[in-house]
Amino acid sequence: xxxxxxxxxxxxxxxxxxxxxxxxxxxxxxxxxxxxxxxxxxxxxxxxxxxxxxxxxxxxxxxxxxxxxxxxxxxxxxxxxxxxxxxxxxxxxxxxxxxxxxxxxxxxxxxxxxxxxxxxxxxxxxxxxxxxxxxxxxxxxxxxxxxxxxxxxxxxxxxxxxxxxxxxxxxxxxxxxxxxxxxxxxxxxxxxxxxxxxxxxxxxxxxxxxxxxxxxxxxxxxxxxxxxxxxxxxxxxxxxxxxxxxxxxxxxxxxxxxxxxxxxxxxxxxxxxxxxxxxxxxxxxxxxxxxxxxxxxxxxxxxxxxxxxxxxxxxxxxxxxxxx
Ligand code: HEM
Numbered sequence: 494x495x496x497x498x499x500x501x502x503x504x505x506x507x508x509x510x511x512x513x514x515x516x517x518x519x520x521x522x523x524x525x526x527x528x529x530x531x532x533x534x535x536x537x538x539x540x541x542x543x544x545x546x547x548x549x550x551x552x553x554x555x556x557x558x559x560x561x562x563x564x565x566x567x568x569x570x571x572x573x574x575x576x577x578x579x580x581x582x583x584x585x586x587x588x589x590x591x592x593x594x595x596x597x598x599x600x601x602x603x604x605x606x607x608x609x610x611x612x613x614x615x616x617x618x619x620x621x622x623x624x625x626x627x628x629x630x631x632x633x634x635x636x637x638x639x640x641x642x643x644x645x646x647x648x649x650x651x652x653x654x655x656x657x658x659x660x661x662x663x664x665x666x667x668x669x670x671x672x673x674x675x676x677x678x679x680x681x682x683x684x685x686x687x688x689x690x691x692x693x694x695x696x697x698x699x700x701x702x703x704x705x706x707x708x709x710x711x712x713x714x715x716x717x718x719x720x721x722x723x724x725x726x727x728x729x730x731x732x733x734x735x736x737x738x739x740x741x742x743x744x745x746x747x748x749x750x751x752x753x754x755x756x757x758x759x760x761x762x763x764x765x766x767x768x769x770x771x772x773x774x775x776x777x778x779x780x781x782x783x784x785x786x787x788x789x790x791x792x793x794x795x796x797x798x799x800x801x802x803x804x805x806x807x808x809x810x811x812x813x814x815x816x817x
Contacts, residue, residue: 504682504808504810505808506683506806506808506809507566507567507807507812508565508566508567508613509671509672509684510667510668510671510745511563511567511613513658514563514565514613514614514645515616515644515645516613516614516619516620516642516643516644517611517613517614517620517642517644517747517762518610518620518621518624518640518641518642518643519609519612519639519643519688519690519749519764520609520610520627520639521606521609521637521639521640521688521800522606522607522608522631522635522636522637523605523608523635523636524538524541524608524634525537525634525635534577537634538577539817540630540631540632540634541574541631541634542578542815542817543630543816543817544630545568545608545815546813546814546815546816547816548566548627548812549813551566551626551627552564552566555619555622555623555626556614556619558619559616561615562614563613563614564612564613564614565612565614566610566611566612566613567611567806568608568806568807569608569610569804569805570607570608570804570805570806570807571589571607571609571802571803571804571805572587572589572803572805573607574607574608575805578815582679584677584680584807585677585680586685586770587685587770587803588770588803589603590603590604590803591774593778593781593782595780595781596781596783596787596788596789597789599793599794599798600781601780602798602799602801603801603802604639604801604802605638605802606639606802606804607635608635608804609686609802609804611747612624613747617642617644620642621642639690639800641690641751641760642751643749644749646750651748651750651761652693652750652752652759653693653695653698653706653796655706655717656712657748658747658748659712659717660743661743662745666743667745669768670745671745671767672684673768674768680805680807680811681808682809682810683806683807683811684766684768684805684806685767685768685769685773685803685804685805686765686767686805687763687764687767687770687777687801687802687803687804688762688764688801688802689800689801690760690762690763690798690800691761691762691796691797692758692759692796692797692799693759693760693795693796694795694796695759697795698795708720708725708727709728709790709791710728711727711728711729725791728780731784732779734775734779742769742775743772744766744772744776746764746765746766747764748761748762748763749761749764750762770803780793
């Protein structure tokens with residue numbers, strides 16, 4: 494018997510904290526059901542288990558072809574599919590995305606999704622290749638419900654023209670904001686993630702003056718300096734969450750622009766990772782319902798949410814343990 498010992502390896506999160514990349518693919522799929530045939534359903538779930546638990550192998554296969562591409566992939570699992578996996582335990586806050594009927598005719602819609610693959614790299618071809626291989630392995634066990642190719646736009650600007658991502662937490666603050674800790678020990682190192690796909694009306698947005706746009710976002714456009722809010726809270730003000738003890742709660746975002754000018758499609762794919770799902774929910778309620786009620790985020794007058802889905806991103810250890 495080998496009597497050598499190792500210190501227990503610390504829990505390893507997925508690549509939640511991967512640096513902002515120049516390319517990304519956001520792939521959302523549902524897992525097909527074989528309702529009338531439970532044997533087929535079990536086979537479908539087994540296929541998915543095999544693919545997601547071994548995602549690291551696929552990332553290495555594609556990523557090793559150019560290590561400078563820094564390819565990474567986070568797998569998120571939706572609430573309903575977690576139930577289908579039949580695990581004994583469940584992340585304590587995992588829930589479906591609840592639609593928020595907001596003010597001004599704006600709604601945060603809820604749309605289906607069992608699995609999220611958040612693929613990032615410095616090379617779009619690596620993102621493409623990994624997505625292709627994942628889908629080939631999943632075969633007819635899944636249906637693609639959304640597939641968005643994001644790109645980094647000049648100095649990390651969104652298509653509204655503002656630098657996006659500045660106030661993201663880094664280092665230890667990132668872990669505190671985005672990763673589950675001792676409060677849910679079985680799922681420590683995991684993260685909840687919410688995705689929403691927004692389509693912009695750039696013509697209407699472009700008809701505003703720069704000062705009007707800056708008041709909506711809460712930062713200057715050219716040099717990205719934070720502004721004080723006026724009477725009505727800006728996007729920045731609405732998304733600053735301070736609890737009753739004066740503690741500020743943050744999330745980790747990696748929004749990406751996407752678009753097809755020929756189809757007049759211009760968008761922002763919002764992705765937010767959080768240790769506590771309530772923080773994102775609170776942000777969304779302040780954006781859509783307003784604070785005070787009715788004074789919603791004016792970004793929404795120019796941006797329509799067309800998807801909205803919540804997932805749990807387990808640590809690598811939990812993900813690997815899902816192998817059939
Ligand atoms: C149309 C979609 C969106 C666009 C174009 C957008 C754009 C921006 C921009 C330009 C900033 C300022 C720079 C920065 O700190 O990143 C910002 C800040 C922020 N956004 Fe968004 N955002 C969008 C949706 C959302 C959503 C849905 C949430 C949350 C559920 C959110 C949460 C935040 C937070 C937390 C900040 C930082 C606030 C601060 O502490 O200063 N954003 N966003």
